[in-house]
Amino acid sequence: TYYVQSSHIKKTTTNKDYTDMMLRDKSGTRPVKFWGTVKDLSKGCFVFVAASVEEYQGNPSIIARNIEIVDEPDSLDDYLPIYDGVSELVDDFYKLTEEILLLEKKTNDSTCRLLIDEVYKQGSFFDRFIKNPGSDGPHYGKVGGLLANVIRITGHSFNICKLYNLEDNENAVILTAALLCRVGCADAYEFEDCMPVMTKRGQLIGVHNLTMNRISSAIRRVIQIAKKENKIFSEEIILRVLHAVVASQKSSMVKAMTKEAIILQGVIGLDSEVSDALDFMDNDKNDGEEFTGFDPRLGRRYYR
Numbered sequence: 001t002y003y004v005q006s007s008h009i010k011k012t013t014t015n016k017d018y019t020d021m022m023l024r025d026k027s028g029t030r031p032v033k034f035w036g037t038v039k040d041l042s043k044g045c046f047v048f049v050a051a052s053v054e055e056y057q058g059n060p061s062i063i064a065r066n067i068e069i070v071d072e073p074d075s076l077d078d079y080l081p082i083y084d085g086v087s088e089l090v091d092d093f094y095k096l097t098e099e100i101l102l103l104e105k106k107t108n109d110s111t112c113r114l115l116i117d118e119v120y121k122q123g124s125f126f127d128r129f130i131k132n133p134g135s136d137g138p139h140y141g142k143v144g145g146l147l148a149n150v151i152r153i154t155g156h157s158f159n160i161c162k163l164y165n166l167e168d169n170e171n172a173v174i175l176t177a178a179l180l181c182r183v184g185c186a187d188a189y190e191f192e193d194c195m196p197v198m199t200k201r202g203q204l205i206g207v208h209n210l211t212m213n214r215i216s217s218a219i220r221r222v223i224q225i226a227k228k229e230n231k232i233f234s235e236e237i238i239l240r241v242l243h244a245v246v247a248s249q250k251s252s253m254v255k256a257m258t259k260e261a262i263i264l265q266g267v268i269g270l271d272s273e274v275s276d277a278l279d280f281m282d283n284d285k286n287d288g289e290e291f292t293g294f295d296p297r298l299g300r301r302y303y304r
């Protein structure tokens with residue numbers, strides 16, 4: 001039984017109708033053809049499929065012999081794609097926040113820790129953060145995808161800081177900026193049935209703007225807390241964190257002008273390019289060829 005991601009009626013060379021579908025479960029998506037039509041079949045249905053694999057032009061092709069629309073399963077566990085090792089990723093998140101605590105003691109500045117706490121400890125946000133997809137693509141479009149994306153970006157950024165011997169306050173800034181640079185994805189992406197999709201807010205406002213909205217709200221609360229509880233608070237640190245996040249996108253009109261911003265922008269660009277390329281290669285249909293089809297986003301074909 002599969003989820004119908006898309007369904008289209010097409011014509012054969014002999015002008016007969018056939019159904020071209022994209023079916024989905026937690027392992028991913030597969031194109032399936034059915035030599036006929038199914039009444040009321042559309043995106044969002046669940047279907048029972050009996051099929052066989054045939055060779056077409058040297059490539060495997062899934063041909064459905066029978067299709068029946070069925071009720072939605074009681075549980076979508078078999079259909080929601082899950083990022084490997086989510087519990088370990090949660091542990092990694094806490095380890096990175098512990099690094100911020102250690103740096104707070106070294107620098108005698110609690111700004112970064114207060115900011116992280118304000119963003120991630122608000123209501124049920126952290127529970128949503130660790131379950132949300134990080135995109136509507138295959139690589140991060142999974143349960144735990146956003147968490148995996150943030151952990152990867154933060155871990156790589158922090159390791160590069162060590163290689164280049166950045167100072168403690170710079171390490172604190174980049175850890176904080178990296179942990180915050182994708183928080184808008186929690187508002188921009190969600191699961192519709194079992195598919196990762198961009199929300200209306202994501203489409204109308206944009207991931208980066210949603211990220212800045214969350215960070216700006218947290219900063220206002222941090223300033224109030226710091227004044228009320230007489231805690232050490234640095235406007236300079238906040239400014240550097242904001243600059244690193246704003247400049248982290250290569251499309252930003254603000255150029256990266258600090259060590260932290262330059263490193264974060266480079267890591268995000270690398271992660272984005274690698275994940276996009278892997279997604280394209282995994283979903284390319286030219287299985288029998290040495291090279292994939294042309295990837296218009298990155299402007300190249302890939303050698304297998």
